Amino acid sequence: MFHRFIQGLFLISVLMIIAACQSKQEDNTISFSIFGDPAELAAYEDLVAAFSEAHPEITVQLQHIPGQSDYRQRLAADFSSGEPPDVILLNYRRFATFAEQGGLEPLGSYLANSDLIQESDFFQVAIDSFYMDGSLWCIPQNISSLVVYYNKDMFDAANVPYPTNDWTHEDFLAAARALTRDVDGDGRIDEYGASIDPSIFRLAPIIWQFGGQLVDDLDHPTRLMLDTPQATAAFQWFVDLQVKEHVVPDAVAESAEEGESRFLNGRLAMYFNSRRGVPTYRTITNFDWDVAPLPRGQQAASILHSDGYCMAQSTQNKEAAWTFIEFANSTAGQTIVAQSGRTVPSLIAVASSPAFLNPDLPPANSQIYIDTVPTLGRVPTMHTWVGIEETAGNEIERAFYGQATVQEAIESALTLTESFFDQVNTQN
Amino acid sequence: MLKEQLTRFSTRKLSVRMPYSAQIRFFLLPYLFGTLILVIIPAVATALIAFTDYKAVGLPTFVGLANFRQLMGSALVRLSLRNSVIYLLLAVPLRLLGALTLALLLQHRRRFFGLYRAAVYIPTVIPEAAYALLWLWIFNPVYGPLNLFLGWLGLPAPAWLTEPTTARLAIVILSLFQIGEGFVVLLAGLQNIPRSFYESAKVDGANSWQSFWQITLPLLSPWLMLLTFRDLIMSLQNTFTPSFMITYGGPYYATTFAPLLIYELAFDYFELGLAAALLILTYVLLGLIVMGIINIVGLGGSADEA
Numbered sequence: 001m002f003h004r005f006i007q008g009l010f011l012i013s014v015l016m017i018i019a020a021c022q023s024k025q026e027d028n029t030i031s032f033s034i035f036g037d038p039a040e041l042a043a044y045e046d047l048v049a050a051f052s053e054a055h056p057e058i059t060v061q062l063q064h065i066p067g068q069s070d071y072r073q074r075l076a077a078d079f080s081s082g083e084p085p086d087v088i089l090l091n092y093r094r095f096a097t098f099a100e101q102g103g104l105e106p107l108g109s110y111l112a113n114s115d116l117i118q119e120s121d122f123f124q125v126a127i128d129s130f131y132m133d134g135s136l137w138c139i140p141q142n143i144s145s146l147v148v149y150y151n152k153d154m155f156d157a158a159n160v161p162y163p164t165n166d167w168t169h170e171d172f173l174a175a176a177r178a179l180t181r182d183v184d185g186d187g188r189i190d191e192y193g194a195s196i197d198p199s200i201f202r203l204a205p206i207i208w209q210f211g212g213q214l215v216d217d218l219d220h221p222t223r224l225m226l227d228t229p230q231a232t233a234a235f236q237w238f239v240d241l242q243v244k245e246h247v248v249p250d251a252v253a254e255s256a257e258e259g260e261s262r263f264l265n266g267r268l269a270m271y272f273n274s275r276r277g278v279p280t281y282r283t284i285t286n287f288d289w290d291v292a293p294l295p296r297g298q299q300a301a302s303i304l305h306s307d308g309y310c311m312a313q314s315t316q317n318k319e320a321a322w323t324f325i326e327f328a329n330s331t332a333g334q335t336i337v338a339q340s341g342r343t344v345p346s347l348i349a350v351a352s353s354p355a356f357l358n359p360d361l362p363p364a365n366s367q368i369y370i371d372t373v374p375t376l377g378r379v380p381t382m383h384t385w386v387g388i389e390e391t392a393g394n395e396i397e398r399a400f401y402g403q404a405t406v407q408e409a410i411e412s413a414l415t416l417t418e419s420f421f422d423q424v425n426t427q428n
Numbered sequence: 429m430l431k432e433q434l435t436r437f438s439t440r441k442l443s444v445r446m447p448y449s450a451q452i453r454f455f456l457l458p459y460l461f462g463t464l465i466l467v468i469i470p471a472v473a474t475a476l477i478a479f480t481d482y483k484a485v486g487l488p489t490f491v492g493l494a495n496f497r498q499l500m501g502s503a504l505v506r507l508s509l510r511n512s513v514i515y516l517l518l519a520v521p522l523r524l525l526g527a528l529t530l531a532l533l534l535q536h537r538r539r540f541f542g543l544y545r546a547a548v549y550i551p552t553v554i555p556e557a558a559y560a561l562l563w564l565w566i567f568n569p570v571y572g573p574l575n576l577f578l579g580w581l582g583l584p585a586p587a588w589l590t591e592p593t594t595a596r597l598a599i600v601i602l603s604l605f606q607i608g609e610g611f612v613v614l615l616a617g618l619q620n621i622p623r624s625f626y627e628s629a630k631v632d633g634a635n636s637w638q639s640f641w642q643i644t645l646p647l648l649s650p651w652l653m654l655l656t657f658r659d660l661i662m663s664l665q666n667t668f669t670p671s672f673m674i675t676y677g678g679p680y681y682a683t684t685f686a687p688l689l690i691y692e693l694a695f696d697y698f699e700l701g702l703a704a705a706l707l708i709l710t711y712v713l714l715g716l717i718v719m720g721i722i723n724i725v726g727l728g729g730s731a732d733e734a
Binding site for chain 1: 483484486568569570587588589590678679681692694695696698700
């Protein structure tokens with residue numbers, strides 16, 4: 001593996017040389033790079049096909065890499081070779097690394113000059129999440145929020161009422177308790193009430209529901225705010241789902257079968273996820289399912305999931321690249337991708353159209369993605385955020401599975417993430 | 429013999445008269461070219477990048493020893509190096525012992541010995557990623573065959589990958605089945621020991637235990653030394669695939685070995701300078717371990733003395 005790593009480095013240097021020697025072809029071909037499962041790929045293939053019809057003079061080459069981490073690795077190699085894709089789909093938690101180093105082209109002026117779309121067509125929070133240092137870096141395609149996917153058949157079987165649009169933490173816990181069962185009586189729980197990833201991205205909305213904050217200042221963050229009474233209480237509530245209530249799989253059960261797989265197999269009642277899972281969940285045939293908003297605490301809150309179309313700074317054909325980004329985020333483009341179920345469209349007009357709200361396809365309650373938009377919070381935009389998420393995530397996971405107390409996890413999360421914040425603040 | 433054949437071959441077929449040493453160099457060229465491109469140039473590049481701040485996008489800037497200072501101050505780096513050393517201390521002796529035991533058991537021709545030898549070697553040729561996924565299934569705490577078997581025997585079933593100690597142990601255990609190369613080398617070593625030594629020892633009244641300690645082990649020691657060094661280097665690198673695919677460094681950094689941390693630094697955080705520096709640090713540490721072993725036990729030259 002070391003050799004592979006070294007070979008990779010070498011490959012990068014060779015590509016650099018090749019890139020330096022090669023004079024670029026001046027044609028109208030642009031490359032477009034995406035991540036996602038096969039159902040998502042199909043949606044983007046449709047998008048590219050529609051674009052080719054509308055703009056036959058531009059050829060789009062679609063590059064698909066399934067896994068998010070492989071995707072980042074590939075982009076790292078592409079960027080260091082000086083040959084990144086022209087148009088790149090990036091999550092708002094991850095684009096900052098590329099923008100920070102001058103890898104991306106700011107898109108604010110392009111959007112301002114567009115006849116097809118303008119900033120006010122989009123949900124504000126989605127646009128905001130792609131601003132950094134006063135510039136707009138990418139055009140958001142979606143505004144998916146964290147919701148609860150629930151198995152209606154399991155609720156029926158246990159005589160538990162379905163979640164309502166204003167259900168509370170208490171309602172959630174009562175349902176989860178009733179739906180966690182040892183069906184065959186062998187002392188091992190076979191059906192769990194809920195599953196939620198022990199990560200900062202899942203914990204954050206619960207902190208907001210308790211009236212706390214994730215970071216001290218969203219625009220100029222200097223630390224995580226896990227040690228406030230509100231955040232600590234939220235963290236404790238989150239951890240108690242496992243260590244005290246046992247309504248979510250413990251470490252051994254999660255290691256035996258992941259929560260999402262349990263949900264797909266009809267043995268888990270409530271699964272926390274963004275809109276991303278919908279194309280896959282639409283293949284479920286053995287039970288009915290729907291979505292509910294996150295249960296409210298002192299207040300309702302959820303968290304933004306958004307991917308944006310970004311343009312590489314080095315691209316030779318900025319005009320063609322923008323034409324494609326503009327088309328993908330016009331009403332026509334977003335309608336195509338929304339029909340696959342993958343996105344909650346970031347264009348307000350498309351989000352309220354049948355392309356997204358189609359009552360014939362699950363989830364029936366799609367309207368809640370739109371209704372919860374005013375309660376959406378987001379994580380800060382900073383190039384070291386990936387490190388903060390990973391480091392704090394390890395602490396959250398440790399507490400979640402009962403290997404550390406909430407206090408211990410908070411203390412070491414704060415200490416271990418300090419350097420990531422310092423890196424950002426010493427640069428500015 | 430070989431020399432003559434080569435000379436004859438080249439004069440007859442190529443009708444070019446080339447001195448033997450030139451022929452050797454000529455035939456080595458493709459290999460040397462590969463080594464240059466795949467090993468030497470990247471190694472030099474890594475050594476240079478280690479002294480820069482390089483974030484994949486943009487250009488590297490020289491920062492002197494700053495990367496090494498940062499690494500020395502990082503608790504995570506110390507932890508990963510400690511994890512790697514613990515792994516080496518457990519895995520390398522056990523792997524050698526396993527290879528040696530199996531080589532001793534299967535050195536003589538008997539029924540099905542070809543089948544047994546193949547069975548020992550086969551796990552070594554399974555692609556690393558597939559091998560890791562296979563063990564992920566074997567170690568599944570509820571549905572995995574290992575725990576089903578332990579439960580059937582009435583033994584306690586550990587949680588394997590979710591507890592720090594057993595997760596580390598699991599990575600060691602899975603490495604113990606990929607010992608085919610050491611096994612083959614030791615088989616060759618055993619064939620190399622003249623039968624007459626054992627026969628005369630027998631005449632002198634030595635039992636098989638004494639023969640092993642007095643004849644087999646000393647005569648195998650150069651092979652064992654070779655395998656120790658080779659295994660140290662290989663094992664250090666080989667933690668990457670299982671720790672990446674099975675545990676991703678967890679639970680709570682228990683299986684965060686140096687190679688995985690290097691990968692994370694490079695491709696999660698895009699800190700290629702730091703990653704290169706840690707790579708060099710790891711190799712220096714490995715060099716120190718190898719030198720320490722040489723200092724303590726020497727290079728094991730007893731084959732010549734015999």
